[in-house]
Structures are given as C-alpha cells and as structure tokens.
Amino acid sequence: MSTTPQPRPPELQAVHVDALLQDTTPWLSCDECFERMDAYAEAAVRDPGNRDEAMATHLRGCAACDEEAQSLIQLLRGGGA
Ligand SMILES: [Zn+2]
Incomplete structure (x- = not known):
C-alpha cells in the first residue's frame, strides 16, 4: 500500500491572478483600436x-473590432492587386 498525500499548492492561485493581470496590460480602448486598425x-496582410x-x-x-479588422484585412487582400 502506498499512500501519497498530495499537498495543494496555495500559491498557484496567486500566480494565476498575476498572469491575468499581466494579460490586461496591453489593453486598448475601442477608439485606440480603430485608430490603429488601418496600420x-x-x-x-x-x-x-x-x-x-x-x-x-x-x-x-x-x-x-475583430470583425472590423478581419473584413479590412480581407478587403486589403482581395483588392491589393
Ligand atoms: Zn473594441
């Protein structure tokens, strides 16, 4: 018989929260997004x-914004030549 107790890492959640916080750092507003959409x-493309x-x-x-960007990319791809 082998009993291997698995301790739960309490700091895993803190790491997870940190990753989530980092993910929001480069967040743009929709206005900024539209300004940069063309570029x-x-x-x-x-x-x-x-x-x-x-x-x-x-x-x-x-x-x-994703829909707008995708249609713009398709437009540029289709009418580029
Ligand atoms: Zn947006």
Missing part, C-alpha cells in the same frame, strides 16, 4: 508574423 490590417500584440489582445476580447 494593423496592412501589417497583417504584408507580414502575418509581424503582429501588434496590443491590437491582437484587444481583438481577442472585442468581437466588434
């Missing part, structure tokens, strides 16, 4: 690897 879409992290974070949490 973001152009950069996304030209170089998909070169992403604006602040924009990406906002778009991940804001469906309205």
Whole structure:
C-alpha cells in the first residue's frame, strides 16, 4: 500500500491572478483600436508574423473590432492587386 498525500499548492492561485493581470496590460480602448486598425490590417496582410500584440489582445476580447479588422484585412487582400 502506498499512500501519497498530495499537498495543494496555495500559491498557484496567486500566480494565476498575476498572469491575468499581466494579460490586461496591453489593453486598448475601442477608439485606440480603430485608430490603429488601418496600420494593423496592412501589417497583417504584408507580414502575418509581424503582429501588434496590443491590437491582437484587444481583438481577442472585442468581437466588434475583430470583425472590423478581419473584413479590412480581407478587403486589403482581395483588392491589393
Ligand atoms: Zn473594441
């Protein structure tokens, strides 16, 4: 018989909270997002690897701006040539 008691790490939650707090640091308002939308879409079309992290974070949490950005990117891709 082997009894292996597993102690619960109480600091795991603190780490989790810290990660969540860090995630909101590059947060943009929708106004700022719209201001950078053109540049973001152009950069996304030209170089998909070169992403604006602040924009990406906002778009991940804001469906309205994400839709706007996606349609703008598609527009640039479709009418670029
Ligand atoms: Zn937004």
